[in-house]
Amino acid sequence: MTSAIELAGVWKFYGDYAAVRDVTLNVEEGSCCALLGRNGAGKTTLLRILAGLSSFERGSAQLFGVSPRQAHAGFLGHGIGVYEDLSARENLHFFARVAEVAQPESIAAEWLERVGLANASDMLVRQFSRGMRQRLALARTFLHTPKILLLDEPFTSLDDRAIAMLSELLVESRRRGATIILSTHQLREAMVIASHVALIENGRLRHAGERTEAMLDDPGLLYRLHA
Amino acid sequence: MKTIRHALLIARKDLALELRTKESLNAAGAFAIVILVLFSFAFEETEQIKEIGGGLLWLVFAFAGALIFNRSFARELPNDCLDTLLASPLSPASLVTGKALANFVMLLAMELISIVIFGIFFNVNWTRHIGELSLVFALGTWGISILGAVFGALTVNLRLRELMLPIIIYPLLVPLLIAAIELTKLLLSNQSMTPNDFLWTKLLIVFDVVFTALAMLLADTILVN
Amino acid sequence: MREKIAIGTAAAAAALLANNLYQMFMVLPDEALQGAIYRILFFHAPAALVGMIGYFVALTFSILYLSSKNFLHDSLAASVVEVSLVFSVVNLVTGSIWARVIWGIWWTWDARLTSALVCVLIFFGYLVMRRAIEEPTQRARLSSALCIFGCVDVVIVYKSIDWFRTQHPGPVLDFRTGGGKMDPAMAHIFWLNFLAILLVAVALVLVRTRQESTAREIDSLRRLAHTAA
DSSP: OOEEEEEEEEEEEETTEEEEEEEEEEEETTOEEEEEOOTTSSHHHHHHHHTTSSOOSEEEEEETTBOHHHHOOEEEOSSOOOOTTSBHHHHHHHHHHHTTOSSHHHHHHHHHHHTTOGGGTTSBGGGOOHHHHHHHHHHHHHTTOOSEEEEESTTTTOOHHHHHHHHHHHHHHHHTTOEEEEEOSOHHHHHHHOSEEEEEETTEEEEEEEOOHHHHHOTTHHHHHHO | OHHHHHHHHHHHHHHHHHHHHOHHHHHHHHHHHHHHHHHHHHSOSSTHHHHHHHHHHHHHHHHHHHHHHHHHHHTTTGGGHHHHHHHSSOOHHHHHHHHHHHHHHHHHHHHHHHHHHHHHHHTOOOOTTHHHHHHHHHHHHHHHHHHHHHHHHHHTTSTTHHHHHHHHHHHHHHHHHHHHHHHHHHHHTTOOOOHHHHHHHHHHHHHHHHHHHHHHHHHHHHHOO | OHHHHHHHHHHHHHHHHHHHHHIIIIISOOBTTTBGGGGGHHHHHHHHHHHHHHHHHHHHHHHHHHHHOOHHHHHHHHHHHHHHHHHHHHHHHHHHHHHHHHTSOSOOOOHHHHHHHHHHHHHHHHHHHHHHOOSHHHHHHHHHHHHHHHHHHHHHHHHHHHTSOOOSOOOOSHHHHSSOSSOHHHHHHHHHHHHHHHHHHHHHHHHHHHHHHHHHHHHHHHHHHHHHO
């Protein structure tokens, strides 16, 4: 198995305070790694480093052998990352062109169809309901079929329909060989989707390994063993 | 090449958003008109106005510009769009250049409105050297726009963002404003350029080139935290 | 150790200043044309030089910070800018007093005066911005970038404002004129006082750098307490 993501001795400081401490983590290609840990443990910071949004002071981070800034992972953070005053179609069209996909127009149309927004494609996002926004955000994240997906707490703010859609997209992505890292503190959902787990505490990696059957039955096991 | 393509993409998106919401253009345009009206109380409509007209206009541009630049990166904050763009293949340099391009177009539009109103209010014929004047406006406006984009990016996450931007960029703009004011004064009072005045044009070009290069060089440092 | 260096530098500066003041007021005669007021030059010009040198030292530290991410460089850059700003203001104020006596006006929009003022405004902006950023890494990164922009601009400012007519007295120091414009005894005291003021600046920078480091430590402890809670 080749590594899709290789972190070696990564430190990230805010002033003298280390938010990420000496994290070494390999994620195999095609796996789905759930990043677990309490609020403020460093999950978001780590994902931002992988997305190329944050620099780090020490160590190295590579995604398929290139720096995070060149890897262009699909990234879904806390915000939905679309413009309120553009229509759904304009948003997807814009991000498709930014991501340099071939035929951005047809890709945008295809994704509007997929997330069930074809009828609302010329409405401004401003007029969208919460669920519609979330589905548009999913389309925006997945439309360039990224090889690596970085999802920060993807389940927390989603409604049922969007959760179903996200699960389906994740399964499909894994089938085509994409590597996924998602942070969450919803243990039960995480255990079902994940093939691997990584536990972070106070910026340190406490445990990284495969998700075992025992964890599926008892999601709290990981915390009791390693935290 | 890719940088330019991405910059154009950003600029087009920003202009489309601006045309739809008119957030900065309305504010900047209204501000410019109000200031020009206020100036008419301060100065008599005489020959004097041709002397100070250049300075007056560029001050209006610089002040109205700040209103445009404040929105430039702030527009990316709702829904964390800035993060989304930075995680995409778009380079920070192309993002800053694209923002500068959008600033440039908006500011030029605002300048066109201002100078037409200025001509009417103060009875100044500014069309006689329109070629040279356009060149001066373009060079001056690009310099203001690129600094506006850089410092829009630099201040985007700061508290008191709206106050911070003018405090930082106006002193930096001094050389550019001196040159632009000198040249505009000259062209408004219907004198032709002497070789000595090309010095000011050269200064504008140097300012634009140096700060565009510096902006592209430091875009990563400013935007990736 | 660093504290001892700071105290040593301050002591040396004090001793040298005392000697210089004695020389200036008790030994040197009044200047032929200007009378007693010319002595302000011994503070006016060194303050300007120290300020100007400081901005470019800060530029060096800013570039060093960006390549090393070592906070000491950032603290040094910030301290140097702050101290330079103080000396630039001293320069403006002493210049203004001199101008009132010799020219009869407090201020004129002469090239060098204007450039000096613009410089002060640029780096005042730098300090205001530092105040507005709480997170030390972000503060260091953004202020380094601003310092680079500021220093490049200072060069352009000086060049461009120079093209205006100049009212300021022309160069008198030997390294600008090739010698002969200034009485050797005066030049001697001038350079001694430049050294004294430079030492004062270095002592201040050392103290300020220490304060900056402490402030950063406090910030990180607060963050730690915050996560522990």
